[in-house]
Amino acid sequence: MEKDFQIVITGASGFVAKNVRKHLSENNVKLISISRKNFKKFKNETKIVSRNYDEKNILPKIKNSYGLIHLVGIGKQSIKNNYNLINVDFTKKIINLSKKAKIKKIVYTSGLGVSKSNSLGYFISKYQAEKLIIKSNLDYTIFRPSYIVGKDDLFTKYLKKQIKKGEIQIPGSGNYSIQPIYINDVCEIISKSLTDKKFKKQTLDLVGSESISYQNYVKLFSRKTQTRIKKISLETAYHDAISKPQSEFGVDDLNLLIGDFKGDHKKLLNISKISFQSIRELLESRRLL
Template sequence: MKVAIAGSTGFIGRNTVAKFAKEGIEVHALLRNTSEVEQKRKVLENLGAKPFIVDYSTPSSVAHALSEVDVLLHVAGASSQSVHTNFEESNVLLTKNVVTACLLANVKKIVYNSGLGVNQETTQCYFISKYRCEIIIKQSGLEYVIFRPSYIVGVGDEFSEYLLQNILGDKPIPIFGSGEYRIQPVFVDDVTEIYLRCVKGVAGWNKTFDLVGAKIVSFKDYITLLASALHKKPVFSYVSLEEALRDAMRPSSERKTNPYMSVDELDVLISDFVSDATPLERAFGLKLTPLEEIVKRIAYHFSKRS
């Protein structure tokens, strides 16, 4: 079986490349021609993939990487905007071009990462772009599976790493607003196993799944769980949403109270979308890793490196 991965250099992409290559799948790893391209290409080769440098603004360039590919896993795109990256280009247009490339190269199936909470009534910029990507895919004539993930966490995810660094250094962790909004972290190892079963057709096609973890927790409780895995107590520093938002609008070098969340990421964090994990477990025939076990593993690898 041959699978192409768009977004192969990202957190989810890298983990999936490693998993698929280990399982004997031939992986075409798509990456952009950025300043770090050679370094990224080597990492992908070492993971066992065949790297292809593509220009996502040109469907024929992407199609070139899709020769005899059975399924395209599309996990490329941005979760924040800047003057260099806007969602229309980095998500919507990119997805349109990736879909056109599949049609040009005769690839029949696509698997896509949308976002938990995306729906036709959505008003938030990131979710609007994801909704439009879903429509492009559904109307393309390709067979598809669309995943709507909550936070995908694991060894090396930036979100958990930032929190762990602060916890380990006894530094205060900014809590935006109440911190009581809920998230449903799902382990990246479960995600790559689900993708594997998905590309093999285990759950069938033309379906949409919420990709969520086994347990719903508040943002604050997630941090407390991470801290307890390091035998620590977190120090919280409460920041009003007004201040966090204002800070997110400043250049990162000038931020005071919110060093790590863009406006778009803050929107998603407080959106409080959660779901039922049972349909996912049933469709893919697996039991999701308990949250306590996930944080133990992330914290263990983090403290080994620190």
């Protein structure tokens, strides 16, 4: 990519952002990365630490950047941070900033399962954020990711923690499926989406090629670790998620799992033309452990 091609990234300390920043930096893209907290910067990167992304501080620094990758988002609510505030209003703020900064393109990660008929709060907020982006008149690519897996994503860390305890719990039957995608593939696709015309004004499921039942995923993930796999009733799983709000696995994490969402991998493959990492192979190689 050209040397003066400048990209802004929000939510810079997050899992996807860290990996995308590293990937773009290694590809000589100039970065302006924004986070609420201090972080270590990569080559070609300018750091902005801002609690509330105030315009006065941020606008002069991001002016005339080519694109913005919006990776701020939550999958669990609290009194301070609810879906409307962070997934919807914050996206509105970022769109306004982008327009004022004359940014041309916005890339957003929504969620697999988002649709106009989904009635859950998480999905509604992501749907509304998508709509704001579509109506913004900016060029955009909206991705709807399934589980993005790497060494240190929340889901992988959650499973590794259970392995350490010697037991992985499966809520309900475990027959519902997930369609994970490897983080390196996500970085390549997001990077391509910035300039490749095929991604212009597209909404794409960000999913791997294989849909795997949760039960099989957990078995493959924990192979050769001597971990007991135990099915627990959905009632127990939901009760735990509701009564322990601090636990990593919240009610909406359960909803996402049980939702059994399947994405259109073929469309993503046709547009991106990248060679995807097989998730089964990744699990068999035990590289996530």
